Amino acid sequence: MTETVTTVGNADILGRLEPGFERVLTEEAVAFTSRLVRQFRPTLQACLSTRAAKQALFDRGVRPDFLPDTQHIRDGRWTIRGVPADLQDRRVEITGPVERKTVINALNAPVQCYMADFEDSLAPTWQAVIQGQVNLMDAVAGTIEFHDTGTGKHYALIDKPATLIVRPRGWHLLEKHILVDGAPAPAAIVDFALYFFHNARTLINRGSGPYFYLPKLESHLEARLWNDLFIAAQDVLGINRGSIKATVLIETLPAAFEMDEILYELRDHVVGLNCGRWDYIFSMIKTLKLQPGRVMADRFAVDMTQHCMDSYSKLLCQTCHKRGALALGGMSPLIPVKNDPAANEKAFGRVRADKQRELDNGHDGAWVAHPGLAPVVREVFDAGLDSANQLARPLDWVVSADDLLCQPEGPITEAGLRNNVSVAIQYIEAWMTGRGCVPLYNLMEDAATAEISRAQVWQWIHHPEGRLDDGREVTIELFEQVLAEEMDIIRMEVGDERFASGRFSEARDLLFQLCVAEELENFLTVPAYERLA
Incomplete structure (x- = not known):
């Protein structure tokens, strides 16, 4: 070749x-x-x-x-x-x-x-x-x-x-x-x-x-x-x-x-x-x-x-x-x-x-x-x-x-925040290593569900009404804390060898940039594509 x-x-x-x-x-x-x-x-x-x-x-x-x-x-x-x-x-x-x-x-x-x-x-x-x-x-x-x-x-x-x-x-x-x-x-x-x-x-x-x-x-x-x-x-x-x-x-x-x-x-x-x-x-x-x-x-x-x-x-x-x-x-x-x-x-x-x-x-x-x-x-x-x-x-x-515009009902929870962070990191890591269809927690995740996950986190951080159901504001500091904790959980789930050989740190960094940026990126696959062979 x-x-x-x-x-x-x-x-x-x-x-x-x-x-x-x-x-x-x-x-x-x-x-x-x-x-x-x-x-x-x-x-x-x-x-x-x-x-x-x-x-x-x-x-x-x-x-x-x-x-x-x-x-x-x-x-x-x-x-x-x-x-x-x-x-x-x-x-x-x-x-x-x-x-x-x-x-x-x-x-x-x-x-x-x-x-x-x-x-x-x-x-x-x-x-x-x-x-x-x-x-x-x-x-x-x-x-x-x-x-x-x-x-x-x-x-x-x-x-x-x-x-x-x-x-x-x-x-x-x-x-x-x-x-x-x-x-x-x-x-x-x-x-x-x-x-x-x-x-x-x-x-x-x-x-x-x-x-x-x-x-x-x-x-x-x-x-x-x-x-x-x-x-x-x-x-x-x-x-x-x-x-x-x-x-x-x-x-x-x-x-x-x-x-x-x-x-x-x-x-x-x-x-x-x-x-x-x-x-x-x-x-x-x-x-x-x-x-x-x-x-x-x-x-x-x-x-x-x-x-x-x-x-x-x-x-x-x-x-x-x-x-x-x-x-x-x-x-x-x-x-x-x-x-x-x-x-x-x-x-x-x-x-x-x-x-x-x-x-x-x-x-x-x-x-x-x-x-x-x-x-x-x-x-x-x-x-x-x-x-x-x-x-x-x-x-x-x-x-x-x-x-069509009726606002969906439901809470914003810490569990939802953690799931979004975990799914987004694991999907972005898989995508950057060439896999666009990823089984996670008995669901087949693709770019669409990863987009929901990272867009929700961005909105919760940037919108004045972005609060968890327990009253806590979704701040960058809370996001950073959850990000670090979920990375530790992912390492335990996939194992040290898989974690070290993968691109999880790069995925975490990209997710962080996307979620704290002043403007919401239209599609995560656009900046991720620059990291794809």
């Missing part, structure tokens, strides 16, 4: 060229990617500037609300173009990073769809990103295999695997190993373009298609950007417009007020919306972080029974079904506990109740992070669905801006 700088046109490919990477980074694929970057980077930069301007208004006390200028879209009688046959039934979807064994296991799981993730569950090292593209090319071709030298076990695809959906990284992230005109390429375009270029025709010829999940949109203008990108990509490769199908994650508070508009902008390419509940909670904290009365309760107190979260779910279902689109529910992050049937049954009971609530609200399916939860979720949706989905079910929810 050699360090290379490969120039194609005005694009420079930086990084180590490992065996197989040449299959992904062909001259044609890189030229296609560069063309899309040049065409759409200016619009993307304008969208990100708009995000910043809107956040400045929220920081001055402006409330998010439905847009008066797009009332005609919300009132209009229109529907999306349609849902392909292999996306009609999505009652259980599994998510996970694009690691080779994970891809095989997820496609073989007892689910309808697998979301192959370049985003929150992947630490985007150069090796992971490009090897992920290799893995998906092999999965689409049906040739993907993996031999585990440690266990001797061999992995290969079953005859009828789950439908593949790919989630590229969000608009805010860059791919520092691909420079177009001397600047890092938007990671979202890189992930989309490489996968689409290599796999679209094979998928279409097989009766499926290039399917995507779109993360972290904050407005219909960002949805319009995706739609324009889809049109350009299809036109360049001579593929019929509308062949791409996308599901949009509604995982930011501003986007919840523009769901109709997002569907409208993508109406020829969209098939549904998803309740990205964990990022949504993070976005609620971030969007309203300085407003009076907006201090968020402990992470585990903010569940889907809270009025604001239930309203968000109901509005998404009603909006989708009105437009002929599917409404996907949230993630169940629980991991089955080995050799503890009692603990599992208790956890499964909570999952069943959560999925029943989503089914009752109108959702057509939901996510799991572990194959062991798939039968639990499947049981709920099988019992409640008479057909592939609930599109024909009328929904008459009435959801206002006040409903």
